[in-house]
Amino acid sequence: MSKVVRLIGFPMDLGAGRRGVDMGPSALRIADIAPKLTALGYEVYDEGDIPIQTQEVQTIEDNSLKYLPEIAKACQHLSDKVESVLDNGDFPLILGGDHSMSIGSIAGISAHCNKTGKRLGVLWIDAHSDINTPSTSPTGNIHGMPVAVSLGLGAHELTSIGGDFKKLKPENIVYIGLRSVDDGEKDFIKKLGITAYTMFDIDKYGIFTIVQNTLDKMRESVDHLHISFDLDSVDPTIAQGVGTPVQGGLSYRETHLLMEMIAESGLISSFEVAEVNPILDNMNTSAIFATGAVASCMGKRIL
Numbered sequence: 615m616s617k618v619v620r621l622i623g624f625p626m627d628l629g630a631g632r633r634g635v636d637m638g639p640s641a642l643r644i645a646d647i648a649p650k651l652t653a654l655g656y657e658v659y660d661e662g663d664i665p666i667q668t669q670e671v672q673t674i675e676d677n678s679l680k681y682l683p684e685i686a687k688a689c690q691h692l693s694d695k696v697e698s699v700l701d702n703g704d705f706p707l708i709l710g711g712d713h714s715m716s717i718g719s720i721a722g723i724s725a726h727c728n729k730t731g732k733r734l735g736v737l738w739i740d741a742h743s744d745i746n747t748p749s750t751s752p753t754g755n756i757h758g759m760p761v762a763v764s765l766g767l768g769a770h771e772l773t774s775i776g777g778d779f780k781k782l783k784p785e786n787i788v789y790i791g792l793r794s795v796d797d798g799e800k801d802f803i804k805k806l807g808i809t810a811y812t813m814f815d816i817d818k819y820g821i822f823t824i825v826q827n828t829l830d831k832m833r834e835s836v837d838h839l840h841i842s843f844d845l846d847s848v849d850p851t852i853a854q855g856v857g858t859p860v861q862g863g864l865s866y867r868e869t870h871l872l873m874e875m876i877a878e879s880g881l882i883s884s885f886e887v888a889e890v891n892p893i894l895d896n897m898n899t900s901a902i903f904a905t906g907a908v909a910s911c912m913g914k915r916i917l
């Protein structure tokens with residue numbers, strides 16, 4: 615893994631139904647994400663934020679794709695940024711922001727992988743499957759669509775970001791932590807044959823077995839592993855400051871074991887944390903937890 619980490623803030627809440635995740639990047643910085651990585655031996659550079667206009671200066675033009683023009687513009691910007699960081703041989707760590715950010719990050723990663731002949735895999739750690747299209751989405755919130763977009767499904771304004779090609783193959787994404795999935799999303803997951811470990815599976819088999827199987831599969835089938843960590847995968851009793859809290863999530867130790875096992879595998883090449891919402895938080899505890907989880911994923915060990 616590259617020893618140079620570049621932090622990129624994506625202060626976006628246009629993709630979400632609830633306000634406040636645009637402050638996520640600040641919350642993560644205030645929770646010392648950079649010093650925690652420096653302490654692990656990384657050279658850390660904060661590249662600042664992708665510029666994003668607030669809701670106050672925009673109107674919703676299409677209720678099935680809310681704030682599409684600004685989200686598309688910001689995701690294209692993020693895609694270019696992430697691609698250039700990877701082309702430079704560095705490790706991008708993207709701070710969100712609502713999960714629509716992944717439309718941009720995965721586009722940039724995939725563009726880099728295309729140029730370098732690498733196969734892209736994504737581990738999507740989330741309570742939600744984020745695989746809606748404008749026709750299946752109950753809300754029109756774009757943060758519920760990034761997986762679909764990355765698979766080439768949905769609005770062309772989004773699927774064409776980073777180049778007009780499918781960014782991700784369904785066999786190269788694995789979900790962990792699902793517990794709130796819309797009916798249209800269930801159909802997509804089954805039809806596309808996506809590997810999905812729900813909370814039922816985690817309770818039944820244990821997080822260790824699931825992560826081990828996932829990493830074994832990724833080791834064989836991909837060259838670039840991206841981690842998309844939605845903080846709402848974690849139980850709200852541990853991380854209440856998230857965009858869309860759902861009961862029954864990952865425990866403190868399940869989250870850390872998952873992250874420690876990813877670090878141990880040595881497989882990851884990029885990471886993003888999404889949906890940190892300080893408005894719903896208490897004394898920034900959720901962002902502090904998130905930065906601890908990131909540190910575990912980047913190699914922090916108990917001993």
Ligand SMILES: [Mn+2]
Pocket residue numbers: 713740741742744757844888889
């Ligand atoms: Mn999500």
